[in-house]
Amino acid sequence: MDLSALRTANPEHWTKAAAIRALTLDAVHAANSGHSGMPMGMADVATVLFEKHLKFDASAPDWPDRDRFILSAGHGSMLLYSLLYLTGYEDMTLEQVRNFRQWGARTAGHPEYGHAKGIETTTGPLGQGIANSVGFALAEEIQRAHYGRKVVDHHTYVIAGDGCLMEGVSQEAISFAGKHALSRLIVLWDNNNITIDGTVDMADSTDQVARFRASGWHVQQIDGHDPAAIDEAIARAKTTRKPSMIACKTHIALGHAAQDTSKGHGALTDPDQLKAAKEAYGWTTPAFVVPDDVKTAWEAIGARGAAARAEWEARFASISERRQAEFRRAYARELPRKLTGTIRALKKQASEAGHKVATRKSSEMVLELVNPVLRETVGGSADLTGSNNTKTGDLGVFGADNRKGRYIHWGIREHGMAAAMNGMALHGGIRPYGGTFMAFTDYARPSMRLAALMRIPTVFVMTHDSIGLGEDGPTHQPVEHLAISRATPNTWVFRPADTVETAEAWELALSSTETPSVLSLTRQGLPTVRTQHKGRNLSAQGAYVLADATAKRQAILIATGSEVSIAMAARELLEAEDIGTRVVSMPCMELFATQDETYRRKVLPAGAVRVGIEAAVRDGGWDRWLLGERGKEAKAGFIGMDSFGASAPAEVLYEKFGITAEATVAKVKELLG
Amino acid sequence: MDLSALRTANPEHWTKAAAIRALTLDAVHAANSGHSGMPMGMADVATVLFEKHLKFDASAPDWPDRDRFILSAGHGSMLLYSLLYLTGYEDMTLEQVRNFRQWGARTAGHPEYGHAKGIETTTGPLGQGIANSVGFALAEEIQRAHYGRKVVDHHTYVIAGDGCLMEGVSQEAISFAGKHALSRLIVLWDNNNITIDGTVDMADSTDQVARFRASGWHVQQIDGHDPAAIDEAIARAKTTRKPSMIACKTHIALGHAAQDTSKGHGALTDPDQLKAAKEAYGWTTPAFVVPDDVKTAWEAIGARGAAARAEWEARFASISERRQAEFRRAYARELPRKLTGTIRALKKQASEAGHKVATRKSSEMVLELVNPVLRETVGGSADLTGSNNTKTGDLGVFGADNRKGRYIHWGIREHGMAAAMNGMALHGGIRPYGGTFMAFTDYARPSMRLAALMRIPTVFVMTHDSIGLGEDGPTHQPVEHLAISRATPNTWVFRPADTVETAEAWELALSSTETPSVLSLTRQGLPTVRTQHKGRNLSAQGAYVLADATAKRQAILIATGSEVSIAMAARELLEAEDIGTRVVSMPCMELFATQDETYRRKVLPAGAVRVGIEAAVRDGGWDRWLLGERGKEAKAGFIGMDSFGASAPAEVLYEKFGITAEATVAKVKELLG
Known part of the structure; x- marks a missing residue:
């Protein structure tokens, strides 16, 4: 492909995008592993997004009202690392980029949440990012309804690849987002027709445009290397009342000998081909060196949001101190002081009453007291509300007509629910919990593992936790699922014996700041075993x-x-x-x-x-x-x-x-x- | 709803369908649990399918060229049990139906493969049946290409509910089937707009017709209570060159006070309402009693396929004895005698050569020898062919242009792959194996568990089985996945140390008749540890x-x-x-x-x-x-x-x-x- 037309049409854009491409080539070459082609193909889209649209301030990466940027195609991690380095995120130094994929570096093979600011979620297992993004957008909607646009008013942008769209979880995400008109969600699809095994059409002939439209999305199709088209499409996407998908036709590994091939998907390390690609880009500096003017231009992009952030700080300061404190407490994952007393009172009452009750029902009793006190909880169930006992009186049901609703009918989408809950927890300000039958841990597993890996306190309410569920039979009876969750690092598995222990489990799960919890709860009634009240949380x-x-x-x-x-x-x-x-x-x-x-x-x-x-x-x-x-x-x-x-x-x-x-x-x- | 118009329009059809509805009401009432509404809603569709289209012979349920009927909405198990009892399957007696959901009965809460003939797969976890069905249809295509239409020429019919279509795995199944034009696959969607939590539109507004069309399906929309419309639609579906979806608009729990409500989805046990529903059906016999004329009419349906089966037996007898033997051996899951010698020779060679080789590569070496000998293997990978080393020289790639191809590019669809592999194993005559990274066991889990529960020997080739995969990082590095598979009953987890043990593991996995295998294989090279040759399989x-x-x-x-x-x-x-x-x-x-x-x-x-x-x-x-x-x-x-x-x-x-x-x-x- 002759790049000269692209270079000359918009040289300033071109050079900025070329910086991403060159850094990607250099880092993958140094690591001798990684995925070069995706960052090289999507550099134009990302450059326009960061330059013209993404609301962020590289000097304040935790700004709560920033736009979120999710790299669902996580193998293209060098795209994200390049952007963070170029725009001036403090903890993404050139040294980190040079140490791509090495021990102790922030620049892991796939983006790891917590390794560096600006990495909003861990991706790599395909489909997770796009499914997380539903939770990000949900969290924004719910908080905007609660705090007002003065305080919460941002978008969630996703770059997703063909693999993300082939994974089933993407359908759960897309159909949910469409149903609920999550209009702040904008997905940029890297439509490059290449996967590891070959061309996409070897394994898939889905009309993605029609598919997204069937789920209620606004869809546009553009040339992913045309900066003006990218800009216009994103601008339009921000104005629609639906979630938006922009199909960006791109060339994977643009300008490299491996362009448009599945080889281009992987690690491009041949030195001669690397040199030729850089020449085609008009890139003349040594490895890892970004010319000062280009770096300066990128840093200006990184600083572009500073004014907006200052305005936001002022607006935030103008809301009541009570609201400010509530907002800060929720983002800090701190509990209101009142909660301990509330739970202690329930324990006392339960130990004295000594009723026989199923722990799923005990869980509901706890939630009935917790949800009014802890206003940042968002509950839900994958179409088993009455069985999981996850809905309490005060929550209200979330929908297009009730953005303040804190209860989500997730539909029959266990995996999408788990991924979106992770997204809400990652967004901040929300304490998500959601229920299904424990045997369906299997469906939610990929996201349950990621909650543990990301160190976020998502709560999985898993009822019907043994043969004790009875007649539904072995498909619905977990026998190995306690083992599965216990074998997973950084996961708390609670299996409470009665209402008292259930209350203690909930207190611990909600107190957790960096460990997800699995609550294993019964269908069948259980006698109270903690008949002597202890204020202390014995669990x-x-x-x-x-x-x-x-x-x-x-x-x-x-x-x-x-x-x-x-x-x-x-x-x-x-x-x-x-x-x-x-x-x-x-x-x-x-x-x-x-x-x-x-x-x-x-x-x-x-x-x-x-x-x-x-x-x-x-x-x-x-x-x-x-x-x-x-x-x-x-x-x-x-x-x-x-x-x-x-x-x-x-x-x-x-x-x-x-x-x-x-x-x-x-x-x-x-x-x- | 006034049923009289339906009753009088086609009384013979009505009575047969009413038998399903009445048996369902009686069995759920007796068990005091179960799901009444789905069988009552889909009784008309099922009656027409069995009466007019399904190729089967109740007296020969193992006939290899029968049409397969998959109840993906497995909670409606009484639909299937009713049909098997009514059409005269020997092991589905009235006693079994009376003992619905009781210890030792064949009539488990959800259909369990192996409990009774006519249950083609275990369903209940939603989406599994429709994803299995892709494997059934694939198996038919591949065998038809191999043996010819004389011997293999049948359809796969699926009844799927709203829940099946909301689960992400359904998208993987639908898009794969559309891509490969699996025209023998016909899905009957029970479009009743009801789930457990309420109406479907509380959680989903997907235009399913548009969605299926976007994936290359032929779609029809009909009144699911109109026998003529059902008949015509199925007839048309059989003639298309695409997989077919028939959206059947139905009323869940038809004729019951709970019709069209989520209550109707569950167990309808109120005696007065039960009585009223039966009256509306014109059903006057006591509980569990089907009038003789109705039973006789149904048994005639069960015997309808006897002639076709006899013709098939004659055609089968006309093919060469070698082909007959091959066919029978594959269906019996027996190995060709030659295989042991082939594997032994490889072991000897490997132990003598003592190369350092990754076990994923060892696995490829085994498969290169096995696949030409064992012609019923069908291999594949979820877009990691070069990494999983699952493709061998002689297989040929399956596609619309090569139905004899025995290698499947599954796309980025680990769950769909696992479910479809189960479908192929269940269909019979095929030995499926498929690969992905071991960490993505998480994606395939629901179907891996079902392989174990169903006692079928699906082989899961899981490469990159530890931190030994290196730079891709923790998202891709399994640490708990050996534990997950080992905790699952009836699963063999092989973790071979070198080429010799890998060959032994494959021999055992392929010898298995009722246990699935997980092969845990390395990315990195390993020295040979079995340097002294032993003919015996020490593993x-x-x-x-x-x-x-x-x-x-x-x-x-x-x-x-x-x-x-x-x-x-x-x-x-x-x-x-x-x-x-x-x-x-x-x-x-x-x-x-x-x-x-x-x-x-x-x-x-x-x-x-x-x-x-x-x-x-x-x-x-x-x-x-x-x-x-x-x-x-x-x-x-x-x-x-x-x-x-x-x-x-x-x-x-x-x-x-x-x-x-x-x-x-x-x-x-x-x-x-």
């Missing part, structure tokens, strides 16, 4: 002695959630036979693991046999507590599942799968010999 | 002694995959210090668990400290082997990951995360005290 230590041995301690039963009452019943039977038995309730293994050894030894002393009880597979982190981390600690057994479940009433299933007090007693006796 | 026992202690045995190192060579290096260092060290290679924990205790004790005798080495989290089933199932067996430690990975070259990561021979030596010494 914060992960596990605690619920009932101790009266006779000489010979056995320790460790149980979670719905099986704690089974452990208590087994203890009764054992104690009646003079087998001293302690029951340890373990609502959160991860928090127990963070306790000091003294406490852990106190809860789980040596010298007694141990039986774990959980209606799930033993692989879910049990052996560490049963056998000791280095072994040789205890003789132990496990009462749980080692197969999928079955369709039948819950009581029948517990009996048939041998998860009963009687089986527990038998196991203890077998271990005692 | 079949799950774990074995790779190198024994020469000095007195003080330590046992247990490792998998890329960490086996680290264990071997650590052993060298330890033995040099007179610390006798055994190395156990453990390519498949699940198979080791099935060995008898004698063998397990032989491999893992007491009296030595044990260190597990795997670049993944310890939760992945390790403690059982390190500590003993009942504890008190060994002092043990683990060298692996307890956090997410990072972006850097692989060698740097192994060093920084402490997964080295030196760290292993230090751990052994620490345990020895």
Whole structure:
């Protein structure tokens, strides 16, 4: 392709875009890995977006009312790193760009949230960014409705690739955004017809324009290398009342020998071809060197938003101090002081009342008290509202006619819900929680993992958490899903035993600032086991002695959630036979693991046999507590599942799968010999 | 709604459809749970489909050339059970229908593959059926091309609900089917505008007709209660050269007080309302009683295909005996005798050559030999062909222009790929395998779980299986994914250490008749550890002694995959210090668990400290082997990951995360005290 026409038509634009292309080539060459073609193809679109439209101030990257820029096609990370370096983000130095993909650098292979300012979300697993962006746009709508346009008034821009649009989660995102007319969401599709295996049309012939329109989007089609067309299209997209998609026809790896090929998608490291590409760009400086005038021009773009930010600061200062404090508290992920007292009161009431209640219902009881106090919660469910018990009286349902609504009917879109919740948490000022059946952790997994990796406190409300859901059968009965979430680093998995522990779990999940929580809740009613009120949050230590041995301690039963009452019943039977038995309730293994050894030894002393009880597979982190981390600690057994479940009433299933007090007693006796 | 017009317009049709509705009401009432509305809404469509179009013979449910009927909206299971009972499937007795959702019944809450003939796939998790159906249709195309229309010539029909179409995986399925013009696929959409939370338009406003057309489908819109319209639409769908979607406008829970409401989606058990609905249907027999004439009419439908089947048997008998044998062998999931010898020869060659090679490349070497021998394999990758090494020379690429192609470019659709592979395995006659990066297990999870639940031998080729993939960083580095698959019942997780073990893993995966396999393969090169050739498949026992202690045995190192060579290096260092060290290679924990205790004790005798080495989290089933199932067996430690990975070259990561021979030596010494 002859680039001279592009170069001469708009030389100032061209040089700025060429800086992105040259830095990309240099960084990928130095790392000898990465993806060159996407940044080279989308440099024009990104340059126009940053120069003419994106509201940001590189010197204040945390400005809450900035536009958000999401690089959904995360493999093109050098596009983002180049932009951050060029516009003058303090923590994206040239040194970082030089160390692309090296140990300790902020410039990871794919953009990692938290590594550098300006990286709004972690992308790489395709489709995540576009699905996150729905949450960003939702958060903006809800906060704009709550605080007014004086304080909240920004856009979310996404660059998405063909891969993002092929992933199913994109359909969940697109259809949701269309339904709710999220007009502040603007997606720039890098329409380059290239994937890793070859041309897109080898695997897909979708008419993307028609597809987005079918979901209620405003769509434009432009030449992605024409700065004027890009500018006009973005300007128009900002005026529509629908979410906007701009199909940008681009050449991947523009100007390189590998342009328009799947080779161009990957790492372009051939030195001669690199040299030739730079020549075609008219780029003459050595590797990693951006001419001063070009850098200065880019830094001016980075500073362009300073005035707008100052005006915003003034407007923000003009709202009431109470509102300012509320806004700042929510963005800081701090809880209102009142919350602890609210939860303590509920615990007291629940322990005294001693009702039999399903923990999903307990969760609703907590939320009914929490949501009015914690105004930044946004709840929802993937079409299981009445089953997940996630909706409370005061929330209001979000929709085009009620932007203040804090309850989202996500539709049958578990993955899209999880990704959008992450987006809301990342946007800031929102505490998202959302529900589905625990077995459908499988659908939400890619985004649940990313919440953990990004260190954001998304709350996943997973009800119907075992064979205890009964007749729906094995497709709906989780057996390995506690194990899945527990095996994931930086994830708190709470499996509360009753209303008291459920309230404690919620308090911990909402107090978390950088760890997502999975709440594993029952369909079936459970008796209250915490019948003696303690103000302190016992679940914060992960596990605690619920009932101790009266006779000489010979056995320790460790149980979670719905099986704690089974452990208590087994203890009764054992104690009646003079087998001293302690029951340890373990609502959160991860928090127990963070306790000091003294406490852990106190809860789980040596010298007694141990039986774990959980209606799930033993692989879910049990052996560490049963056998000791280095072994040789205890003789132990496990009462749980080692197969999928079955369709039948819950009581029948517990009996048939041998998860009963009687089986527990038998196991203890077998271990005692 | 006044049903009299419908009743009188076509009384014979009406009565047959009413039988479905009445049985549904009775079964849900008896179970006091289930979903009444969907079968009641789609009874007309299903009746016309079975009466006029579906090619089947209830007396020969395994007839390979039958049409497949997939109930993607699996919660409406009573629709399927009613049809199977009414048409006279032997194992779907009235007793089974009466025991809907009870322990031991074939009539589980959601249709479970293997419970009864005529249940072609397990559904319930929404979107799975429609995504499976792509694999059914693919299998038919490929086999038709291979065997000719004499032998293979059938359709795949799907009933899908609003929920199926909202799930992202449906987009992956629809766009793939459209691209490849899978014209034998006909989807009947139950367009009832109702979900659990309310009306569909609360959460979705997608123009489904436009959406399907955008993906290249033929679309019709009909009244789903008009038998003539249903008949005509299906007839037309069979003639198109595209996949077909028929939007059937229906009333959920037709004729019941809960018609057209989300209450109607659930269990309708009120006796008075039940009575009123039956009266409106003109249904006067007691619960579960179908009048003889109606049952006889339905049984005639069940027998309608007998002649076609006899003709097919004759045609089948006319093809060559070799082809008949090949066909039968593939459907029986038997391997050609030649395969064992082929694999043994590769093992011998690999153990002698001793090359350093990545196991993803080893896998390709195996497949290059296997695919020409095992003609029923269909391989593919979710746009990572060159990385997953799944394509071999002889396969040919499947497409509209090459129906004999056995390699599928799935596009960036891991979930759709996994579901469609399940569909191919369920259809029969095909051995599907497909690749992606192991971290994207997350995307494919819902279908990987269903493969295990359905007991089908789908093979998931998961490459780039640890931090060893290097620079792509933590989004792409699995750490918990071995744990995830190992925690799933009925799943074999193979993590081979070199080419020899990779060949053994493939042999086992392909020999499997009812267990799916996950092959965990490296990006990075690995030295050959099995340098001494053994004809026997040592991996079949799950774990074995790779190198024994020469000095007195003080330590046992247990490792998998890329960490086996680290264990071997650590052993060298330890033995040099007179610390006798055994190395156990453990390519498949699940198979080791099935060995008898004698063998397990032989491999893992007491009296030595044990260190597990795997670049993944310890939760992945390790403690059982390190500590003993009942504890008190060994002092043990683990060298692996307890956090997410990072972006850097692989060698740097192994060093920084402490997964080295030196760290292993230090751990052994620490345990020895």
